Amino acid sequence: xxxxxxxxxFSANQEHFLKEWSELLRFKSISTDPSYVQECQCxxxxxxxxxxxxxxxxxxxxxxxxxxxxxxxxAPVSKDKVPTVLFYGHYDVQPVDPVELWTSDPFDPxxxxxxxxxxxxxxxxxxxxxxxxxxxxxxxxxxxxxxxKIVLExxxxxxxxxxxxxxxxxxxxxxxxxxMVCDTGTVKAGTGAITMGLRGIAHLTVALKGPxxxxxxxxxxxxxxxxxxxxxxxxxxxxNPDGSIAVAGYYDGCTAIDASDRAxxxxxxxxxxxxxxxxxxxxxxxxxxxxxxxxxxxxxxxEINGVHSGYGGPGGKTIIPATAFAKISTxxxxxxxPQHCLSLIRKHLESNTPRGVELEITEESVGGPAxxxxxxxxxxRCAAKVxxxxxxxxxxxMWEGASIPVVSSLAQVSGAAPLLVGFGLEEDNIHxxxxxxxxxxxxxxxxxxxxMLSELSR
Amino acid sequence: xxxxxxxxxFSANQEHFLKEWSELLRFKSISTDPSYVQECQCxxxxxxxxxxxxxxxxxxxxxxxxxxxxxxxxAPVSKDKVPTVLFYGHYDVQPVDPVELWTSDPFDPxxxxxxxxxxxxxxxxxxxxxxxxxxxxxxxxxxxxxxxKIVLExxxxxxxxxxxxxxxxxxxxxxxxxxMVCDTGTVKAGTGAITMGLRGIAHLTVALKGPxxxxxxxxxxxxxxxxxxxxxxxxxxxxNPDGSIAVAGYYDGCTAIDASDRAxxxxxxxxxxxxxxxxxxxxxxxxxxxxxxxxxxxxxxxEINGVHSGYGGPGGKTIIPATAFAKISTxxxxxxxPQHCLSLIRKHLESNTPRGVELEITEESVGGPAxxxxxxxxxxRCAAKVxxxxxxxxxxxMWEGASIPVVSSLAQVSGAAPLLVGFGLEEDNIHxxxxxxxxxxxxxxxxxxxxMLSELSR
Numbered sequence: 035x036x037x038x039x040x041x042x043x044f045s046a047n048q049e050h051f052l053k054e055w056s057e058l059l060r061f062k063s064i065s066t067d068p069s070y071v072q073e074c075q076c077x078x079x080x081x082x083x084x085x086x087x088x089x090x091x092x093x094x095x096x097x098x099x100x101x102x103x104x105x106x107x108x109a110p111v112s113k114d115k116v117p118t119v120l121f122y123g124h125y126d127v128q129p130v131d132p133v134e135l136w137t138s139d140p141f142d143p144x145x146x147x148x149x150x151x152x153x154x155x156x157x158x159x160x161x162x163x164x165x166x167x168x169x170x171x172x173x174x175x176x177x178x179x180x181x182x183k184i185v186l187e188x189x190x191x192x193x194x195x196x197x198x199x200x201x202x203x204x205x206x207x208x209x210x211x212x213x214m215v216c217d218t219g220t221v222k223a224g225t226g227a228i229t230m231g232l233r234g235i236a237h238l239t240v241a242l243k244g245p246x247x248x249x250x251x252x253x254x255x256x257x258x259x260x261x262x263x264x265x266x267x268x269x270x271x272x273x274n275p276d277g278s279i280a281v282a283g284y285y286d287g288c289t290a291i292d293a294s295d296r297a298x299x300x301x302x303x304x305x306x307x308x309x310x311x312x313x314x315x316x317x318x319x320x321x322x323x324x325x326x327x328x329x330x331x332x333x334x335x336x337e338i339n340g341v342h343s344g345y346g347g348p349g350g351k352t353i354i355p356a357t358a359f360a361k362i363s364t365x366x367x368x369x370x371x372p373q374h375c376l377s378l379i380r381k382h383l384e385s386n387t388p389r390g391v392e393l394e395i396t397e398e399s400v401g402g403p404a405x406x407x408x409x410x411x412x413x414x415r416c417a418a419k420v421x422x423x424x425x426x427x428x429x430x431x432m433w434e435g436a437s438i439p440v441v442s443s444l445a446q447v448s449g450a451a452p453l454l455v456g457f458g459l460e461e462d463n464i465h466x467x468x469x470x471x472x473x474x475x476x477x478x479x480x481x482x483x484x485x486m487l488s489e490l491s492r
Numbered sequence: 493x494x495x496x497x498x499x500x501x502f503s504a505n506q507e508h509f510l511k512e513w514s515e516l517l518r519f520k521s522i523s524t525d526p527s528y529v530q531e532c533q534c535x536x537x538x539x540x541x542x543x544x545x546x547x548x549x550x551x552x553x554x555x556x557x558x559x560x561x562x563x564x565x566x567a568p569v570s571k572d573k574v575p576t577v578l579f580y581g582h583y584d585v586q587p588v589d590p591v592e593l594w595t596s597d598p599f600d601p602x603x604x605x606x607x608x609x610x611x612x613x614x615x616x617x618x619x620x621x622x623x624x625x626x627x628x629x630x631x632x633x634x635x636x637x638x639x640x641k642i643v644l645e646x647x648x649x650x651x652x653x654x655x656x657x658x659x660x661x662x663x664x665x666x667x668x669x670x671x672m673v674c675d676t677g678t679v680k681a682g683t684g685a686i687t688m689g690l691r692g693i694a695h696l697t698v699a700l701k702g703p704x705x706x707x708x709x710x711x712x713x714x715x716x717x718x719x720x721x722x723x724x725x726x727x728x729x730x731x732n733p734d735g736s737i738a739v740a741g742y743y744d745g746c747t748a749i750d751a752s753d754r755a756x757x758x759x760x761x762x763x764x765x766x767x768x769x770x771x772x773x774x775x776x777x778x779x780x781x782x783x784x785x786x787x788x789x790x791x792x793x794x795e796i797n798g799v800h801s802g803y804g805g806p807g808g809k810t811i812i813p814a815t816a817f818a819k820i821s822t823x824x825x826x827x828x829x830p831q832h833c834l835s836l837i838r839k840h841l842e843s844n845t846p847r848g849v850e851l852e853i854t855e856e857s858v859g860g861p862a863x864x865x866x867x868x869x870x871x872x873r874c875a876a877k878v879x880x881x882x883x884x885x886x887x888x889x890m891w892e893g894a895s896i897p898v899v900s901s902l903a904q905v906s907g908a909a910p911l912l913v914g915f916g917l918e919e920d921n922i923h924x925x926x927x928x929x930x931x932x933x934x935x936x937x938x939x940x941x942x943x944m945l946s947e948l949s950r
Binding site: 233235237239244245246247249250251252253254255256257258259260262263265266267268269270271272273309313314315316317318319320321326329330333334335337338339340341342343344345346348349350351352353354355358359360361363365388389390391397399434435436437 | 691693695697702703704705707708709710711712713714715716717718720721723724725726727728729730731767771772773774775776777778779784787788791792793795796797798799800801802803804806807808809810811812813816817818819821823846847848849855857892893894895
């Protein structure tokens with residue numbers, strides 16, 4: 035199939051697609067709120083039926099939490115080895131509060147100015163649905179000649195715990211060559227974007243205990259160690275003056291940055307001034323030896339998410355606080371093991387805690403490792419070619435700083451090369467009131483998936 | 493008068509003293525709570541009348557807040573120059589909450605096991621009253637041959653603002669040679685103690701502003717400066733690795749420590765193990781080049797009273813906090829000007845704030861300078877001699893770490909050499925439920941004051 039015929043097919047079915055997409059959006063599949071358990075189940079059942087209808091073998095896979103929708107298409111027998119594509123998406127959505135800020139009911143989808151408004155219109159029901167519609171068209175046309183597996187989980191918005199817990203057990207059924215995910219965004223309408231990396235994540239909470247109660251800072255000041263001062267020293271000790279991480283061995287094993295990927299990352303179309311206008315401060319943090327986009331995409335960071343000790347009200351209160359605590363998270367890059375990095379941080383904190391205060395790690399959790407793609411791999415070259423065909427401009431390559439731990443886990447378990455391409459835009463208001471998705475972006479997604487499946491079916 | 497005759501006089505009047513002391517304690521002169529304004533006024537009036545009755549010329553001095561009681565005794569004409577003693581005390585008391593923990597009504601004084609129980613029984617009505625009773629006895633006996641001025645303020649427990657505001661205006665009336673204060677404690681019953689120093693105090697609140705809102709720590713981690721990490725670095729920068737203060741010029745002008753005073757301070761009768769058992773941690777803070785009691789008495793300290801930034805709830809929240817703030821106070825020693833020290837801290841913080849975050853000093857206040865006595869001064873030698881006579885053991889010298897800014901101010905304004913001797917004990921529960929004062933300690937105070945006035949009348 036070529037682009038023109040796919041566009042024709044889309045136009046012929048647009049009304050029909052919109053109707054079904056709206057049906058899917060009517061389910062109040064809010065995973066974080068227990069009162070919507072049944073809506074989540076109904077939504078999953080609808081998807082199983084729907085995937086059966088378009089010609090896939092479907093099933094509901096149970097997890098300790100929300101069920102996962104699984105569907106499979108086996109390519110017609112061929113003398114050539116055909117690739118297997120695994121698609122990951124999620125059917126659960128964010129809560130709708132504050133609901134009074136919505137122009138129309140979040141679960142009564144409405145089209146206004148070429149956009150479909152509803153909770154999940156984009157994230158991720160909308161982006162999953164253009165994938166499904168592209169598959170439907172390809173099966174109907176008899177052009178789908180690769181194997182295809184679709185998994186749609188039901189709790190991405192609340193941590194994917196049940197899904198993650200089952201991955202090892204499902205491993206043999208999930209084996210694939212390519213892992214396609216359409217849960218990301220692009221920089222502007224009409225330009226494609228490939229998410230080339232995600233950072234790994236782990237976090238911990240540390241407490242420092244000093245005296246057995248808040249002490250008078252006059253009577254005891256200069257005599258005992260002050261936990262508020264000591265936590266400051268301890269957190270400060272995580273960094274070198276040049277902004278790099280001072281934890282011994284932290285950078286060991288970090289995958290080197292490919293020169294051409296570095297150039298692509300630095301070509302990210304947002305100037306430092308635009309960035310500063312957006313967040314209110316210049317990008318002056320982190321390792322000064324790297325550019326902001328290199329730091330975000332290719333370098334680990336340790337971030338203090340919170341630090342609390344002692345008095346916080348108006349005026350003064352002359353105490354030496356009894357305790358202090360801090361929330362620390364780290365973003366990791368390819369080549370770093372989250373568990374190992376946590377243990378390096380723990381060791382650093384332990385060896386930098388002086389006598390007179392006591393360190394306690396009160397919480398510790400590993401999200402998952404990083405993902406990193408190279409612009410030189412076949413799958414990225416293929417996606418870039420397709421995106422250029424769809425958008426008629428070169429795509430943007432985005433090495434993201436954020437983490438989607440479940441994608442990293444799924445890539446590991448399935449053995450598939452991840453490919454993250456999405457058509458979301460800032461204006462879609464995901465996780466916020468009045469979420470919507472432009473029908474044009476939905477169509478671009480449909481074109482991209484159709485052409486990718488076509489390429490993979492060669 | 494000698495010790496024996498003073499003891500006889502006390503015994504003869506004990507019942508009478510107790511009755512009057514109880515009368516004074518019945519006034520609910522809680523200065524912090526506006527509902528007790530009238531009780532405070534009645535208490536002040538009672539004191540003015542009482543001081544008239546014992547033979548002093550008394551008056552109520554108005555301030556912008558609670559009134560100050562002033563009384564004066566002019567020594568009989570003599571061919572020798574006689575010294576002028578200024579006594580400072582306060583008639584206001586702490587609130588009584590939680591009142592349900594009191595065994596008897598806090599304002600219905602009761603004697604149990606040789607102690608008088610009531611709010612203010614010790615702090616400071618009790619200790620001021622043995623001073624007044626000793627004065628009464630001396631006037632009655634015709635042995636008081638020095639000039640005496642008594643000021644009793646009404647808002648020591650809530651910051652002495654009104655009193656402090658009037659000091660300059662009252663300056664000429666307050667001129668004296670010795671400033672006696674009986675608002676401190678001793679180490680154990682039967683041992684006298686001279687408070688040889690108080691530290692000065694100043695404090696400030698600083699805020700660090702980074703991004704215009706909390707940012708996603710994945711998307712922006714390593715790109716922008718993190719205010720929680722930067723406040724940690726900034727606070728840590730206040731200290732050198734050896735525990736000394738790293739603020740440039742901070743120790744300039746600090747009065748040197750006299751070798752014999754240093755020895756007396758180190759003789760403070762509390763072992764490090766006893767100290768650790770009391771506060772729950774070893775005295776490992778501050779400048780390692782000094783002993784704990786030297787650090788407390790002779791060295792300034794900068795203490796972090798609170799630091800707050802970002803998330804503090806359960807689990808993780810992957811944000812870069814938009815802001816951070818810290819409450820910082822400093823205790824100062826003789827030779828340091830609080831205003832100058834604040835400006836040194838401000839300068840240090842400003843010059844250590846990196847680009848990408850913005851420093852704001854949101855609150856700043858000066859308490860007052862330090863007080864330091866030397867064991868070699870006449871007044872201290874005299875007090876030591878008297879305390880040895882009263883207690884029959886050598887007194888303890890305590891260079892305190894805490895601050896009573898009003899005493900420093902009063903010493904400055906009056907030009908008088910301060911002398912802080914009190915008979916309070918930990919078991920008196922000042923500021924807590926079931927405050928009490930042992931009649932034996934009250935008597936020791938009476939003996940000490942009587943003998944001091946006798947010495948000063950020579």
